[in-house]
Amino acid sequence: MTAWIILPVSLSTFSITGIWIVYAMAVMNHHVCPVENWVYNDSCSDDTAKHGYPKSCCTLNDVPLISKCGTYPPESCLFSLIGNLGAFMVVLICVLRYSQVLEQSHRSWVNTTALIAGCTNAAGLIIVGNFQVDYAKSLHYIGAGVAFPAGLLFVCLQCVLTYHIAATTLDLWMAHVRVTLSALALISLVFSGIFFIHDSFLLQHLAAVCEWIFVIDILIFYGTFAYEFGGISRDTIVTAIQHASSRACKSPGSSSTSTHLHCNPEGITMI
Template sequence: MMKLTFLLICSRYAMALYNQHVCPVDNWLYNQSCEEELHLQSGPTLCCTLENVPLISKCGTLPPESCFFSLICSTGSFIVMVIVLLRYAHVIEKHQNCVLNTAALSTGWICAAGLIMVGNFQVDNAKILHYVGAGVAFPTSMLFVCLQSALTYRLAKTQGEYNVAHLRLAMTLLAFIALVLSGVFFVQESFVLQHASAIFEWVFCVIIMLFYGTFSFEFAGVTGDTVMVLARGGALGPNGRGHKVESLGGPISHPPESMSML
């Protein structure tokens, strides 16, 4: 699912570039103003202004890419909610619930809510709401990967799990650097720094999507019991799972009081 979302995001940039709504990322030359708007220009050399910086939001402002931008963000928000929920249940099933796991669930869903706002309120049409959504989505996505990195280290027992933790930590550090540089450069008036901000913004989003892709290591072991964790309100931990198996097929039966305590 994350691969599909990544391809859709790249295709949206390609669509905006094809329609000459934004300048290519390899173009670092900007002017204060141009005689013609970018989409009316022709020739190998284009005149670009700050209105044409290839920020993620700018690549989804004008139709037809604005329609795909809204669709991608809404679909991506749903995917994020599903992945975050599965990760939450998987941790409870294999280990036990903890503050880090609950906090990661909350930040992941808040990020999904901000992503919906970003996609459905384009920056040129509803700037305040768009920036509110971005102000929610970007920091919470950064916080989510930080929590998941810490949670991975806390639950790691084998060398393979520690390797995944090291990978996630490295991706978290790179995402943090990209996010900080993107925010610092975005508020500058320099054309070059604005363009660099757009590049770091894309880098941040790509790293975050790759981070979500690393959950495939854990999700390979997802079973029907993972869904049962959610059905039981997160009360089925490793001990609860063992009692569940015994009560279904083992010789040991437990009174109802034991299940209520679990």
């Protein structure tokens, strides 16, 4: 067992705890209404509608979407930190998982696509975390439109890979757990999108609830990689380096002479 097991656990624990703290700060600072509030008003007085004023009534501007909770300072600072640090850990997990699958089952287009999807998810998270919805709405929505589908694609592909390389009954059970999490993520994301495009108070609130379910579900999925990361060793990283080097050596248009001069598998193996 290696220390890499801490990485996926840290991502899940840090991110889930962090976004709930952001939500609590937003509610305490009267920037959003509590998630348990289902009563919205068509209009509020000028005083009660402005941000930072105690909420005697709630409008569509106060729906507790995750992004909305992280719009105004001071919670926006923590929200950006979570997005940036979380994206960094997501990339590390995706690369390590890619290397691990590569080590066990060699090349696979599913594994490569999962790596691309995971890194795309991380890029979207950076945009979402640093461009708040009320100040850079277009960029924020672009980031969310990239991060959410890419995250869903990543977890679905990881389900396929988990079944593909399963060697024990426990591995199969983990695959079943991941399929369940992926199905929940798909359902919650679809319903969140459907509800979000309507102006109904009730549907907007349901969209927020579904968004929270989706994000927490995806973070729990990332945490399940702790099951495999206990087996990561130096050889896992070396396998990925060797694979990347061999692809570079065999790139189209390279001559046999240049391949011989610039590629040294023995040297790579000794890293």
